[in-house]
Amino acid sequence: MSETSAPARFPVTVDVVALTVVNDRLNVLLITRLIEPFRGSLALPGGFVLPGEDLVGAAARELAEETGVARMPGHLEQLGSYGPGGRDPRGDVLTVAHLLLAPNFPVLAAGSDAEHAGWYPVDQALESLDLAFDHRQILVDALERAKSKIEYSPLAAVFCGEEFTVAQLRGVYEAVWGTRLDPRNFHRKATGTAGFLEDTGRMTTGDTGRPAALFRLVDAARPAPGQPTRAVLNPPLMRPRP
């Protein structure tokens, strides 16, 4: 390694692409910037990494700070890093983007930072919203990751609450992939995949139509006796390709 001269140091931020499903549409959490640069534009929630912190921890902290939500639900993972050159007019800044898949939760407008946080439909964000920095590219990459992730992992279920119906889960797949899926084939695949769904024995009530069975995600940490708990769907639930 060329460690002869003193290394350059960079500010390091974490950004979070928080995705949720609202009314069968995929939404992303964005914050209106109150300061320059990109004042008035929308940006992903995020902020500077503190000394000694780890990256996912920093992302969780920033997300909590900017939404006022203490115990963030869902699944948070690292997406990828961007920079340090050519993405902030103030100079080199490295950012480590993260992906949060979460059930819909209200953004409490508690702190001053959170006053302008809100959910925006993803397609609208990509088409017509004014996004700061390279956040449009990060959002594109996050979407591709999310689309791919739910093919091979049971993580689509984290968009739902603790208990959910097969139709709600299908709605998640349809929202993330932007396609329609056959309810009967999806039901067969979802309920037939080992280590994916666990029947709670309870049913929905009050909705229109026939009541549906309520399922929960098989807890990978506490595997059912005998049954192999899979963190991976095999075979996967592949999205339709053209």
Next chain:
Amino acid sequence: MSETSAPARFPVTVDVVALTVVNDRLNVLLITRLIEPFRGSLALPGGFVLPGEDLVGAAARELAEETGVARMPGHLEQLGSYGPGGRDPRGDVLTVAHLLLAPNFPVLAAGSDAEHAGWYPVDQALESLDLAFDHRQILVDALERAKSKIEYSPLAAVFCGEEFTVAQLRGVYEAVWGTRLDPRNFHRKATGTAGFLEDTGRMTTGDTGRPAALFRLVDAARPAPGQPTRAVLNPPLMRPRP
């Protein structure tokens, strides 16, 4: 964002997990450290990011510097970031790990830095070698990425040279996955997948056994007329799971 106080700055490095296949075994490029910390241990090639650089560019530069190879073959992509806390005794250092999949190339011991670079079998590196920093964890993550990557992408072929036989390609899958594959079924799948292999019309000669047809990877940048070039294998070539 909490941009009130001056943000902390961190040294940022890039590390590269360079993988290749030598004699049907997966190998990784490691460098003997000549300086503290971890003097005498083996480490992934890497170094500090320079101002204004982009990450993959920095990884390519460091790799070239430390191997003496000017035009690095193969496929280089970002793997993920680690740190900044708790991974370097000298203090906070953020590192962005990268993954290189490449055909076997000689490590020229040209520069002083490269004198101690060499290929090591991956299983040996994980079991018995003394790896510096958190490079063992990075190697584990890189392996998982590589195993997964060749399921869905044609990238296994970059381990081979320009032209290769189906058997050589199968050897790559076997080396990366650590499994044996049925030659007949693999041949059917590899040659039958659209947008994957392209027959050169040429054959091997001189080897033992019947001569084999030589293929090349379909160039995604220059699609064959009519045929849909796929950067993704669909359906994938799934590794056997227990």
Next chain:
DNA sequence: GGGCTTTATTGTCAACCTGACGATAACTAT
């Protein structure tokens, strides 16, 4: 050359999975 060994390639076949879609079941609304 003739037989043997080795590797490549083509087939065969049953099990499984998928997409398309019919048929019921069990509710709510009128």
Next chain:
DNA sequence: ATAGTTATCGTCAGGTTGACAATAAAGCCC
């Protein structure tokens, strides 16, 4: 009760996979 709606179960043809037989085409040894 009747209609509308959603959930769930079945059926069926076509594609894919894993296991494995059979053939092809070279080199090797005598």
